[in-house]
Amino acid sequence: MAAPLHFYFDFISPYGWLASLEVDALAGRHGRTVEWHSMLLGVSVLKVMGLKPLLDTPLKGDYARRDLARALRKRGLQPRRGFDQPVMDPLPAARAFYWVKHHHPGQEAAFAAAVYDACWMQGLDLSSAQAVAAIRLPAGIDAQALRAGIESDEARGWLREAVAASLQAGVFGSPTIVVDGEPFWGQDRLPEVEEWLVRGGW
Amino acid sequence: MAAPLHFYFDFISPYGWLASLEVDALAGRHGRTVEWHSMLLGVSVLKVMGLKPLLDTPLKGDYARRDLARALRKRGLQPRRGFDQPVMDPLPAARAFYWVKHHHPGQEAAFAAAVYDACWMQGLDLSSAQAVAAIRLPAGIDAQALRAGIESDEARGWLREAVAASLQAGVFGSPTIVVDGEPFWGQDRLPEVEEWLVRGGW
Numbered sequence: 001m002a003a004p005l006h007f008y009f010d011f012i013s014p015y016g017w018l019a020s021l022e023v024d025a026l027a028g029r030h031g032r033t034v035e036w037h038s039m040l041l042g043v044s045v046l047k048v049m050g051l052k053p054l055l056d057t058p059l060k061g062d063y064a065r066r067d068l069a070r071a072l073r074k075r076g077l078q079p080r081r082g083f084d085q086p087v088m089d090p091l092p093a094a095r096a097f098y099w100v101k102h103h104h105p106g107q108e109a110a111f112a113a114a115v116y117d118a119c120w121m122q123g124l125d126l127s128s129a130q131a132v133a134a135i136r137l138p139a140g141i142d143a144q145a146l147r148a149g150i151e152s153d154e155a156r157g158w159l160r161e162a163v164a165a166s167l168q169a170g171v172f173g174s175p176t177i178v179v180d181g182e183p184f185w186g187q188d189r190l191p192e193v194e195e196w197l198v199r200g201g202w
Numbered sequence: 203m204a205a206p207l208h209f210y211f212d213f214i215s216p217y218g219w220l221a222s223l224e225v226d227a228l229a230g231r232h233g234r235t236v237e238w239h240s241m242l243l244g245v246s247v248l249k250v251m252g253l254k255p256l257l258d259t260p261l262k263g264d265y266a267r268r269d270l271a272r273a274l275r276k277r278g279l280q281p282r283r284g285f286d287q288p289v290m291d292p293l294p295a296a297r298a299f300y301w302v303k304h305h306h307p308g309q310e311a312a313f314a315a316a317v318y319d320a321c322w323m324q325g326l327d328l329s330s331a332q333a334v335a336a337i338r339l340p341a342g343i344d345a346q347a348l349r350a351g352i353e354s355d356e357a358r359g360w361l362r363e364a365v366a367a368s369l370q371a372g373v374f375g376s377p378t379i380v381v382d383g384e385p386f387w388g389q390d391r392l393p394e395v396e397e398w399l400v401r402g403g404w
Binding site: 044048049050051052057058059060062063066067070073074167170171172173182183184185186188189191192202 | 246250251252253254259260261262264265268269272275276369372373374375384385386387388390391393394404
Protein backbone atom coordinates (compact mmCIF):
# COMPACT_ATOMS: atom_id res chain seq x y z
CA MET A 1 0.00 0.00 0.00
CA ALA A 2 1.24 3.50 -0.87
CA ALA A 3 2.27 5.96 1.83
CA PRO A 4 -0.48 7.45 3.97
CA LEU A 5 -1.81 10.96 3.55
CA HIS A 6 -1.14 13.24 6.51
CA PHE A 7 -4.12 15.23 7.74
CA TYR A 8 -3.35 18.20 10.03
CA PHE A 9 -6.22 19.87 11.85
CA ASP A 10 -7.15 21.95 14.87
CA PHE A 11 -10.30 20.99 16.78
CA ILE A 12 -11.35 24.66 16.90
CA SER A 13 -11.19 24.95 13.10
CA PRO A 14 -14.54 24.71 11.30
CA TYR A 15 -12.79 24.08 7.99
CA GLY A 16 -10.75 21.36 9.67
CA TRP A 17 -13.98 19.79 10.85
CA LEU A 18 -15.50 19.89 7.35
CA ALA A 19 -12.38 18.25 5.87
CA SER A 20 -12.38 15.60 8.62
CA LEU A 21 -15.75 14.39 7.35
CA GLU A 22 -14.32 13.55 3.93
CA VAL A 23 -10.61 12.86 4.10
CA ASP A 24 -10.65 9.15 4.99
CA ALA A 25 -13.14 8.29 2.24
CA LEU A 26 -11.21 10.37 -0.28
CA ALA A 27 -7.97 8.54 0.51
CA GLY A 28 -9.72 5.18 0.58
CA ARG A 29 -11.01 5.65 -2.97
CA HIS A 30 -7.38 5.57 -4.07
CA GLY A 31 -6.06 2.82 -1.82
CA ARG A 32 -4.55 5.20 0.70
CA THR A 33 -4.90 5.58 4.42
CA VAL A 34 -4.72 8.78 6.45
CA GLU A 35 -2.57 9.60 9.46
CA TRP A 36 -4.29 12.29 11.55
CA HIS A 37 -2.29 15.01 13.31
CA SER A 38 -3.79 17.45 15.78
CA MET A 39 -2.10 20.87 15.53
CA LEU A 40 -2.65 24.27 17.14
CA LEU A 41 -3.57 27.39 15.18
CA GLY A 42 -2.85 29.39 18.33
CA VAL A 43 0.83 28.57 17.84
CA SER A 44 1.15 28.71 14.03
CA VAL A 45 -1.20 31.57 13.17
CA LEU A 46 -1.13 33.73 16.27
CA LYS A 47 2.46 33.25 17.52
CA VAL A 48 4.57 32.37 14.47
CA MET A 49 2.67 34.20 11.72
CA GLY A 50 1.51 37.09 13.89
CA LEU A 51 -2.02 37.08 12.47
CA LYS A 52 -5.45 37.48 14.00
CA PRO A 53 -7.86 34.54 14.24
CA LEU A 54 -9.69 34.08 10.93
CA LEU A 55 -13.13 35.16 12.14
CA ASP A 56 -11.69 38.27 13.82
CA THR A 57 -9.94 39.48 10.64
CA PRO A 58 -11.70 42.43 8.96
CA LEU A 59 -13.48 41.50 5.70
CA LYS A 60 -12.08 37.96 5.75
CA GLY A 61 -14.02 37.13 8.91
CA ASP A 62 -17.32 38.16 7.31
CA TYR A 63 -16.44 36.21 4.20
CA ALA A 64 -15.60 33.10 6.23
CA ARG A 65 -18.90 33.26 8.11
CA ARG A 66 -20.79 33.42 4.83
CA ASP A 67 -18.64 30.76 3.19
CA LEU A 68 -19.07 28.40 6.14
CA ALA A 69 -22.84 28.86 6.14
CA ARG A 70 -22.83 28.04 2.43
CA ALA A 71 -20.66 24.96 3.04
CA LEU A 72 -23.14 23.72 5.66
CA ARG A 73 -26.09 24.23 3.31
CA LYS A 74 -24.27 22.33 0.59
CA ARG A 75 -23.68 19.37 2.90
CA GLY A 76 -27.01 19.52 4.71
CA LEU A 77 -25.25 19.93 8.07
CA GLN A 78 -26.91 21.69 10.98
CA PRO A 79 -24.33 21.98 13.76
CA ARG A 80 -25.37 23.23 17.18
CA ARG A 81 -22.17 25.23 17.58
CA GLY A 82 -22.38 28.60 15.86
CA PHE A 83 -19.23 29.90 14.23
CA ASP A 84 -19.38 33.01 16.39
CA GLN A 85 -19.60 31.21 19.70
CA PRO A 86 -16.60 31.69 21.95
CA VAL A 87 -13.76 29.45 20.79
CA MET A 88 -13.12 26.52 23.11
CA ASP A 89 -9.68 25.79 24.52
CA PRO A 90 -8.30 23.12 22.16
CA LEU A 91 -5.51 21.92 24.49
CA PRO A 92 -7.39 19.21 26.43
CA ALA A 93 -8.75 17.63 23.24
CA ALA A 94 -5.39 17.90 21.47
CA ARG A 95 -3.55 16.30 24.41
CA ALA A 96 -6.21 13.60 24.54
CA PHE A 97 -5.66 12.94 20.84
CA TYR A 98 -1.97 12.18 21.36
CA TRP A 99 -2.68 10.16 24.50
CA VAL A 100 -5.06 7.98 22.43
CA LYS A 101 -2.56 7.82 19.56
CA HIS A 102 0.06 6.40 21.92
CA HIS A 103 -2.07 4.22 24.18
CA HIS A 104 -4.67 3.07 21.63
CA PRO A 105 -2.80 3.31 18.33
CA GLY A 106 -5.12 3.09 15.35
CA GLN A 107 -8.04 4.64 17.22
CA GLU A 108 -6.90 8.25 17.18
CA ALA A 109 -8.80 9.14 14.00
CA ALA A 110 -12.05 7.73 15.38
CA PHE A 111 -11.39 9.62 18.59
CA ALA A 112 -10.74 12.87 16.73
CA ALA A 113 -13.93 12.38 14.71
CA ALA A 114 -15.82 11.90 17.98
CA VAL A 115 -14.31 15.12 19.37
CA TYR A 116 -15.24 17.04 16.22
CA ASP A 117 -18.77 15.68 16.35
CA ALA A 118 -19.17 16.56 20.04
CA CYS A 119 -17.77 20.04 19.51
CA TRP A 120 -19.55 21.05 16.32
CA MET A 121 -22.64 18.89 15.80
CA GLN A 122 -23.50 18.57 19.49
CA GLY A 123 -22.20 22.04 20.37
CA LEU A 124 -20.36 20.91 23.52
CA ASP A 125 -17.61 23.00 25.06
CA LEU A 126 -14.64 20.66 25.41
CA SER A 127 -12.36 23.14 27.14
CA SER A 128 -11.71 20.85 30.12
CA ALA A 129 -10.28 17.35 30.53
CA GLN A 130 -13.54 16.38 32.21
CA ALA A 131 -15.60 17.49 29.21
CA VAL A 132 -13.35 15.69 26.72
CA ALA A 133 -13.47 12.44 28.72
CA ALA A 134 -17.27 12.66 28.85
CA ILE A 135 -17.87 12.47 25.08
CA ARG A 136 -18.89 9.21 23.40
CA LEU A 137 -15.52 7.45 23.17
CA PRO A 138 -14.45 4.77 20.69
CA ALA A 139 -14.74 1.26 22.18
CA GLY A 140 -11.90 0.29 24.49
CA ILE A 141 -10.94 3.79 25.60
CA ASP A 142 -11.60 4.24 29.29
CA ALA A 143 -12.92 7.67 30.23
CA GLN A 144 -11.13 7.84 33.60
CA ALA A 145 -7.79 6.77 32.14
CA LEU A 146 -8.24 9.30 29.33
CA ARG A 147 -9.02 12.10 31.76
CA ALA A 148 -5.89 11.35 33.78
CA GLY A 149 -3.95 11.03 30.53
CA ILE A 150 -4.99 14.50 29.35
CA GLU A 151 -3.48 15.97 32.49
CA SER A 152 -0.30 13.89 32.28
CA ASP A 153 3.12 15.26 31.46
CA GLU A 154 3.53 12.71 28.69
CA ALA A 155 0.45 14.00 26.83
CA ARG A 156 1.66 17.58 27.18
CA GLY A 157 5.04 16.51 25.84
CA TRP A 158 3.57 14.61 22.89
CA LEU A 159 1.44 17.58 21.89
CA ARG A 160 4.38 19.98 22.18
CA GLU A 161 6.50 17.70 19.99
CA ALA A 162 3.70 17.26 17.45
CA VAL A 163 3.09 21.00 17.16
CA ALA A 164 6.82 21.62 16.70
CA ALA A 165 6.93 18.89 14.05
CA SER A 166 3.95 20.37 12.19
CA LEU A 167 5.65 23.77 12.06
CA GLN A 168 8.86 22.07 10.95
CA ALA A 169 6.85 20.48 8.13
CA GLY A 170 5.64 23.95 7.12
CA VAL A 171 2.07 23.33 8.25
CA PHE A 172 0.37 26.55 9.37
CA GLY A 173 -3.32 26.15 8.58
CA SER A 174 -6.19 23.83 9.34
CA PRO A 175 -6.82 21.68 7.45
CA THR A 176 -3.57 20.84 5.68
CA ILE A 177 -3.21 17.57 3.81
CA VAL A 178 0.26 16.36 2.90
CA VAL A 179 0.33 13.78 0.13
CA ASP A 180 3.60 12.37 -1.20
CA GLY A 181 5.40 15.23 0.56
CA GLU A 182 3.21 17.92 -1.06
CA PRO A 183 1.18 20.14 1.29
CA PHE A 184 -2.31 21.28 0.31
CA TRP A 185 -3.83 23.89 2.58
CA GLY A 186 -7.55 24.36 2.92
CA GLN A 187 -10.69 22.29 2.84
CA ASP A 188 -11.28 23.66 -0.64
CA ARG A 189 -8.21 21.79 -1.89
CA LEU A 190 -9.69 18.34 -1.29
CA PRO A 191 -10.66 18.05 -4.99
CA GLU A 192 -7.09 18.88 -5.97
CA VAL A 193 -5.74 16.32 -3.49
CA GLU A 194 -7.97 13.77 -5.18
CA GLU A 195 -6.72 14.88 -8.58
CA TRP A 196 -3.17 14.37 -7.30
CA LEU A 197 -4.02 10.83 -6.22
CA VAL A 198 -5.70 10.03 -9.55
CA ARG A 199 -2.84 11.37 -11.66
CA GLY A 200 -0.04 10.35 -9.32
CA GLY A 201 1.13 13.94 -9.06
CA TRP A 202 2.42 16.41 -11.58
CA MET B 203 -28.87 35.69 -20.59
CA ALA B 204 -28.33 35.29 -16.85
CA ALA B 205 -26.45 37.90 -14.84
CA PRO B 206 -22.70 38.14 -15.39
CA LEU B 207 -20.12 36.78 -12.98
CA HIS B 208 -17.96 39.44 -11.34
CA PHE B 209 -14.23 38.75 -11.37
CA TYR B 210 -12.10 40.83 -8.98
CA PHE B 211 -8.32 40.73 -9.35
CA ASP B 212 -5.12 42.63 -8.70
CA PHE B 213 -2.49 42.68 -11.45
CA ILE B 214 0.23 41.90 -8.88
CA SER B 215 -1.58 38.75 -7.74
CA PRO B 216 -0.25 35.49 -9.19
CA TYR B 217 -3.40 33.66 -8.16
CA GLY B 218 -5.44 36.38 -9.83
CA TRP B 219 -3.43 35.82 -12.99
CA LEU B 220 -4.03 32.06 -12.89
CA ALA B 221 -7.78 32.58 -12.45
CA SER B 222 -7.84 35.13 -15.27
CA LEU B 223 -6.74 32.40 -17.67
CA GLU B 224 -9.83 30.31 -16.96
CA VAL B 225 -12.70 32.45 -15.77
CA ASP B 226 -14.21 33.51 -19.12
CA ALA B 227 -14.25 29.95 -20.47
CA LEU B 228 -15.73 28.67 -17.23
CA ALA B 229 -18.57 31.19 -17.36
CA GLY B 230 -19.09 30.62 -21.07
CA ARG B 231 -19.64 26.90 -20.54
CA HIS B 232 -22.77 27.86 -18.60
CA GLY B 233 -24.06 30.69 -20.79
CA ARG B 234 -22.63 33.43 -18.58
CA THR B 235 -20.38 36.37 -19.22
CA VAL B 236 -17.84 37.91 -16.87
CA GLU B 237 -17.42 41.51 -15.76
CA TRP B 238 -13.82 42.14 -14.78
CA HIS B 239 -12.91 44.45 -11.86
CA SER B 240 -9.38 45.53 -11.06
CA MET B 241 -8.90 45.92 -7.28
CA LEU B 242 -5.93 46.70 -5.03
CA LEU B 243 -4.60 44.29 -2.41
CA GLY B 244 -2.53 47.15 -1.05
CA VAL B 245 -5.75 48.73 0.15
CA SER B 246 -7.77 45.68 1.26
CA VAL B 247 -5.04 43.47 2.70
CA LEU B 248 -2.46 45.95 3.89
CA LYS B 249 -4.60 48.90 4.97
CA VAL B 250 -8.02 47.51 5.92
CA MET B 251 -7.08 44.04 7.13
CA GLY B 252 -3.69 45.02 8.54
CA LEU B 253 -1.92 41.97 7.12
CA LYS B 254 1.44 41.45 5.46
CA PRO B 255 1.70 40.63 1.75
CA LEU B 256 1.13 36.91 1.19
CA LEU B 257 4.68 36.04 0.16
CA ASP B 258 6.12 37.93 3.14
CA THR B 259 4.00 36.07 5.69
CA PRO B 260 5.96 33.47 7.69
CA LEU B 261 5.12 29.85 6.76
CA LYS B 262 2.31 30.93 4.41
CA GLY B 263 4.76 32.65 2.08
CA ASP B 264 6.83 29.48 1.70
CA TYR B 265 3.67 27.49 1.14
CA ALA B 266 2.45 29.91 -1.52
CA ARG B 267 5.76 29.75 -3.40
CA ARG B 268 5.54 25.97 -3.45
CA ASP B 269 1.86 25.95 -4.31
CA LEU B 270 2.36 28.42 -7.16
CA ALA B 271 5.24 26.40 -8.59
CA ARG B 272 2.99 23.35 -8.49
CA ALA B 273 0.16 25.27 -10.18
CA LEU B 274 2.52 26.29 -13.00
CA ARG B 275 3.71 22.70 -13.49
CA LYS B 276 0.12 21.52 -13.64
CA ARG B 277 -0.74 24.04 -16.35
CA GLY B 278 2.55 23.81 -18.25
CA LEU B 279 3.15 27.55 -17.76
CA GLN B 280 6.66 29.00 -17.69
CA PRO B 281 6.35 32.68 -16.79
CA ARG B 282 9.40 34.93 -16.98
CA ARG B 283 8.40 36.77 -13.82
CA GLY B 284 9.50 34.91 -10.71
CA PHE B 285 7.19 35.07 -7.69
CA ASP B 286 10.00 36.54 -5.60
CA GLN B 287 10.80 39.38 -7.94
CA PRO B 288 10.04 42.84 -6.57
CA VAL B 289 6.34 43.54 -6.85
CA MET B 290 5.47 46.09 -9.50
CA ASP B 291 3.36 49.15 -8.76
CA PRO B 292 -0.15 48.10 -9.84
CA LEU B 293 -1.60 51.63 -9.99
CA PRO B 294 -0.78 52.53 -13.61
CA ALA B 295 -2.21 49.26 -14.94
CA ALA B 296 -5.27 49.50 -12.69
CA ARG B 297 -5.97 53.08 -13.76
CA ALA B 298 -5.47 52.02 -17.36
CA PHE B 299 -7.98 49.24 -16.86
CA TYR B 300 -10.72 51.69 -15.84
CA TRP B 301 -9.76 54.13 -18.55
CA VAL B 302 -10.25 51.33 -21.11
CA LYS B 303 -13.47 50.22 -19.42
CA HIS B 304 -14.90 53.72 -19.85
CA HIS B 305 -13.48 54.70 -23.21
CA HIS B 306 -13.51 51.28 -24.90
CA PRO B 307 -16.29 49.43 -23.10
CA GLY B 308 -16.22 45.70 -23.76
CA GLN B 309 -12.46 45.64 -24.28
CA GLU B 310 -11.38 45.89 -20.67
CA ALA B 311 -11.13 42.12 -20.16
CA ALA B 312 -8.93 41.73 -23.22
CA PHE B 313 -6.83 44.63 -21.99
CA ALA B 314 -6.48 43.09 -18.53
CA ALA B 315 -5.50 39.76 -20.06
CA ALA B 316 -2.83 41.59 -22.08
CA VAL B 317 -1.52 43.27 -18.92
CA TYR B 318 -1.38 39.95 -17.08
CA ASP B 319 0.43 38.33 -19.98
CA ALA B 320 2.95 41.17 -20.22
CA CYS B 321 3.56 41.16 -16.49
CA TRP B 322 3.78 37.43 -15.80
CA MET B 323 4.56 35.56 -19.02
CA GLN B 324 6.79 38.27 -20.51
CA GLY B 325 8.14 39.39 -17.13
CA LEU B 326 7.77 43.10 -17.88
CA ASP B 327 7.69 45.69 -15.11
CA LEU B 328 4.57 47.74 -15.71
CA SER B 329 5.11 50.20 -12.87
CA SER B 330 4.89 53.25 -15.14
CA ALA B 331 2.26 54.66 -17.49
CA GLN B 332 4.85 54.43 -20.25
CA ALA B 333 5.40 50.73 -19.69
CA VAL B 334 1.68 49.96 -19.56
CA ALA B 335 1.03 51.86 -22.79
CA ALA B 336 3.87 49.95 -24.50
CA ILE B 337 2.34 46.47 -24.14
CA ARG B 338 0.53 44.80 -27.03
CA LEU B 339 -2.87 46.52 -26.81
CA PRO B 340 -6.22 45.21 -28.05
CA ALA B 341 -7.15 46.61 -31.46
CA GLY B 342 -8.50 50.15 -31.39
CA ILE B 343 -6.80 51.28 -28.20
CA ASP B 344 -4.31 54.04 -28.93
CA ALA B 345 -1.13 53.86 -26.89
CA GLN B 346 -0.68 57.62 -26.60
CA ALA B 347 -4.26 58.22 -25.55
CA LEU B 348 -3.97 55.39 -23.04
CA ARG B 349 -0.78 56.80 -21.57
CA ALA B 350 -2.39 60.20 -21.11
CA GLY B 351 -5.48 58.51 -19.73
CA ILE B 352 -3.52 56.67 -17.06
CA GLU B 353 -2.27 59.99 -15.74
CA SER B 354 -5.67 61.65 -15.92
CA ASP B 355 -7.73 62.63 -12.92
CA GLU B 356 -10.72 60.75 -14.28
CA ALA B 357 -8.79 57.44 -14.29
CA ARG B 358 -7.58 58.06 -10.74
CA GLY B 359 -11.15 58.76 -9.70
CA TRP B 360 -12.58 55.68 -11.41
CA LEU B 361 -10.00 53.46 -9.72
CA ARG B 362 -10.65 55.02 -6.32
CA GLU B 363 -14.39 54.47 -6.74
CA ALA B 364 -13.92 50.91 -7.93
CA VAL B 365 -11.67 50.02 -5.01
CA ALA B 366 -14.15 51.52 -2.57
CA ALA B 367 -16.96 49.58 -4.25
CA SER B 368 -15.00 46.33 -4.06
CA LEU B 369 -14.46 46.79 -0.32
CA GLN B 370 -18.13 47.67 0.05
CA ALA B 371 -18.94 44.38 -1.68
CA GLY B 372 -16.75 42.58 0.89
CA VAL B 373 -14.04 41.72 -1.63
CA PHE B 374 -10.61 41.51 0.03
CA GLY B 375 -8.62 38.93 -1.94
CA SER B 376 -7.49 38.28 -5.46
CA PRO B 377 -9.09 36.53 -7.18
CA THR B 378 -12.66 36.80 -5.93
CA ILE B 379 -15.55 35.69 -8.10
CA VAL B 380 -19.05 36.84 -7.25
CA VAL B 381 -21.80 34.76 -8.81
CA ASP B 382 -25.46 35.49 -8.13
CA GLY B 383 -24.36 37.67 -5.22
CA GLU B 384 -22.22 34.92 -3.66
CA PRO B 385 -18.49 35.65 -3.27
CA PHE B 386 -15.93 32.89 -3.78
CA TRP B 387 -12.37 33.80 -2.79
CA GLY B 388 -9.38 32.06 -4.27
CA GLN B 389 -8.32 30.55 -7.56
CA ASP B 390 -8.87 27.17 -5.93
CA ARG B 391 -12.61 27.90 -5.74
CA LEU B 392 -13.09 27.91 -9.52
CA PRO B 393 -14.37 24.30 -9.44
CA GLU B 394 -16.91 25.28 -6.79
CA VAL B 395 -17.98 28.30 -8.84
CA GLU B 396 -18.58 25.93 -11.72
CA GLU B 397 -20.54 23.59 -9.43
CA TRP B 398 -22.65 26.60 -8.42
CA LEU B 399 -23.38 27.36 -12.06
CA VAL B 400 -24.26 23.74 -12.83
CA ARG B 401 -26.58 23.33 -9.85
CA GLY B 402 -27.92 26.87 -9.86
CA GLY B 403 -26.75 27.42 -6.31
CA TRP B 404 -27.55 25.70 -3.03
